Each structure stands twice: as C-alpha cells, then as structure tokens.
Amino acid sequence: MGSLDIPKKQRAAVKQGSGHDAKAPVQEVDVQMPGPDQILVKINWTGLCASDKSLIHDEWAAFGVAMKDETKGIAGHEGAGVVVAVGENMRHKWKNGDRAGIKWVWSTCGECEFCLNGVDELHCPKQINAGFTTQGTFSQYCVSDGRYTTRIPEGVSDEEAGPIMCGGVTAYVACKRSAVKPGQWIVLPGAGGGLGHFAVQYAKAMGMRIIAIDGGAEKGELCKKLGAEEYIDFTSTKDIAAEVTRITTYGAHGVLVTAATAEAYASAPNLLRPGGTVVAVGLPKDPSVIAGAPPILLCLKRLNVVGSVTGTLKDVEEALSFTARGLVHPILTKGTLDDVDKYCELMIAGKLPGRAVLKQCFAKPAFALMDLHTSPDPQADPRVPLDSPTADVSASERRNARPEKDNDGDQSASTLHSPQAGSSDEAPTQGSIPDTVNGVRSEQVVGTDEKPRGQLEQYPDNLVDFDGVDDKDNPKNFSTARKWAITTSMGLMTFVVTFASTVFSVAVEPVAEEYNISRTTATLGVSLFLLGFVFGPLIFGPASEAYGRRTP
Ligand SMILES: [Zn+2]
Ligand SMILES: [Zn+2]
Structure with missing residues (x-):
C-alpha cells in the first residue's frame, strides 16, 4: 500500500429500522480492505436510484427481495470514484488513481452459461449486487470486484458517471432492445422523466426519430431541447394513439414503457405499427399486467414485447462513451451522503428533479490511519498517494476536459429506474418534475471541484461554486473588454474617492474667506464627505449581501 493513507473508519449511510419508517443516517463504519481479486474505490459521487429507496424501505419484502446481511445496511449501486487500493491479482488491470464505477451487478461468476455467452452475464445466477447482496456505494470507500468494475472514460465527470451506472445504461439498453433503426420512430412516454430524459438523448444519438410524451409545455420544451422531434402533451391530447398515427402514418416502430403503471403498458401496443416493439422497463406493482393489450392486437399486428x-x-x-462524446448528459440533483433520507422522501413524493447524486463528505477529521502492514493488498503503484488531492484532481481535470456542448447538456429531469420489482417511482407521465426543474439547471448544490474543501465539506449546502469550466458568470470567462471595463471603472472609482476628499481640503481656507464663514464650518465640506465614506459601507456592504449587487 506504500504511502497511501486509507482510514480505518469511514462515513456511510446505514439502514436503520425496517419498512416504511426505515432511515439511513450517516454512521461511522469500518473500511473494508480489498481481497486478491478486488479493488478499493474511494467514492466521489454516488447516484441514488429508486431501487435504493425501495431496498432501504423494504418495499420488495413481499417478493422476497430485501437487503442481505452482507450489505451491513449500506445500499447504493451507482458509484463513481478513484481506485485507492488494488488486490494482488488485479494489478495487471488496475492501479491507484484509475477512475472506477460500481454498478448494480457488482460481480458475476464468469463460468456459467450466461457469463460465457458474451452478452448476457446479467443473468448469472451467482451474481452479486451492490447494495443488495454486498455493501453498496453509500460510503466513502467501497470494495469492488476488479474483474467487473467499470472504467470511467475521460470526458465523463464522476457525478455524471454515477447515474449512468444504472439509470443511464437502463435507458440506453432499452433503446437498443427496441430494435428501432436510424430514421424510424420511437415513442417515449414520460420523456421528461429521470429515465425518459436519458432515453431521449440516447435515442437521438442513435439516429431514431423521437415522439416524446409528457405533461405540460415546459416538459415539451425540455424534450425538444434534448432531441425529440415531436411532443405530445398528454394533458391536452385526448387520443394519443391517433396523434402518433397522424405523425407516423402507420404507428411507431418502438415504444419504451418506463412508467411503472398498468395504464402505460395498456396503451403502448396501440401506438405501434405492425411489427413494432414494446420494451418493458417500468415495474408496476400490479404483477398481473403484462403489456395489457388484447392478444388479438398483438397477433394481428405481429407485435414484439421485450423486457x-x-x-x-x-x-x-x-453508455458512458455517449457522455464522453458530449451526446448525453443527465440532469442532476446534487446532495451529500447525509441527504439519503431527504431525497428518498422527495422521491416518494415524486418531487425529486432529475437523477439524484450524493457527494461523499469527508467532514469527519482525523481518522485513525490503518497500519499499512496489516493491509491485505500492498499497493501496486505508490506514486499516487491516496487521499491526497492528486487522485481527485486527476478526476477533476479529466472532467474539466469534457466536451460540454452547452448548458442544455446538464438538463433534464425526473423519475428513477429500478432494476427490481415493484418500484413506484416510474410515473413520469403523472408529471413528477417540479416546475422549477424545467429551467436550464436543476442542481441544488452546484459544485464541480472534487478537491477536499476542509471546513466547507461539513456544510456542503453552503458551498456555492461555478457551474463547470464554461460558466459565463466565472470572471475568468469574461471577455477581455469586460475585464478591462471593470478594472478601469474600479480604478476610476478609487481615484474619484480620494481625489474628491483631498481636493477640497486645500480649499478650506479660501472658501471660509469667500463666504465669510468660520474655518470649522468650511471644513464640513471634507468632514461630511468622510462621514459618508465611513458609514456608507456599513449600509451598502450588508445590503449588497442581502439583496445582491445587480439591478432587479
Ligand atoms: Zn438502479
Ligand atoms: Zn455466471
């Protein structure tokens, strides 16, 4: 492990209680060290998926799906960060400082039929799932199977990589499963939602023609901005199937059902042309509904239904590559590890904009350093010190290199995906994006700098930062002319202030004579000015903080 400082203890959001009232407050837990085939990832950002919400609250207990003891109560399966320790069998593949992503499928056996067929290891019966059958990413450090950990490419920031580990890839794979070819029509109900806004961007990048369905004009604006060719507002359109037929003549080639509602499944087949494909993604609580269309419709139109x-x-x-190339950017609601409960509540209320990502807070100081000799994994590359800004900075720099097309990329919205049964989150057609989200950015905590920030880390909500390297409000990005104008006006202001106070002082004597007043009275010309100079800042200083410095 060389010079790397890996603490013995870490902060983690740990599930307490069970059922609806379960919480996941931050606690101090042991840092687990990687085994020979594993790596240790220092998590920078982790997504909060609807599945995490469901697992923490035992929503799937009836299906026999509940967090196993091995998780130690730590959920999370959308982690992104840097490698800080490498098991001995993984050194040919990973080194410290590498960027790594942890996803729902944490590990597979590598030997069964599904692992060996090259395309379907998701169905490995021996798979291990992050936050379900092993410790998840709601912690500062997370052990990961070195064989199955995702490498995060350059040009993708950690906060964007996190949600792509589950939500993004789900939307992307669903687009692929639709088998809709470039130039053909795909219908995306709930297109302004957490999965939908991903799907619009992927479908667009894959050359599909998109009909977005959602509620309200603002969602429509958002969908079109993200790449939808047509928008159907379900709040004002009576017959959506007729509208789709009007646009496409014979119906669409594919429809992604991301909404977890029976209605969404019931209506989907009606939007399709003969030979079209329904892609089932959303997981309604009603287990009896399977694309609720009459079989005669499926038969006569020779429709496909795929999961x-x-x-x-x-x-x-x-999926990550699309983001690296600047084609797909999630809308993010940013918080910290302490926000798990708060965001779960918002999610349940359908009020969580975009995909939620949580920054790992390194607030608690002075963890006891682990005795490096006891570590099971001697460090492969001691050149990158752990916990030093170096590793983080490299991630940060790579992020800064990301090809941001414009602010649009960071937008969009709402519901969340869940890989398991019975999620209630997928109801974007119910209008789950608050109005405030439909603006350009939906971030609640804006910050792109990964470097440790000392005290500020304890109060990340107070941290105000620039919106990435291209933020036009960052003085470094001002035009040269604007910089000179500001510099000049500041210089002139100082000149005027000092000039005005001193120029009169030499004239006190002549003024007293000219107007036949006492010298004391004549001095008022200077002293009144200076009084304003003294008391003005007492008022204008706080006022500028309270009301801002710009004209309303
Ligand atoms: Zn997920
Ligand atoms: Zn397997």
Missing part, C-alpha cells in the same frame, strides 16, 4: 433490465459491463462502457 429490458440495466446493462452488461459492455453496455455500461458504451
């Missing part, structure tokens, strides 16, 4: 769930290691790699 889709997350993605393979290769799928995730492809």
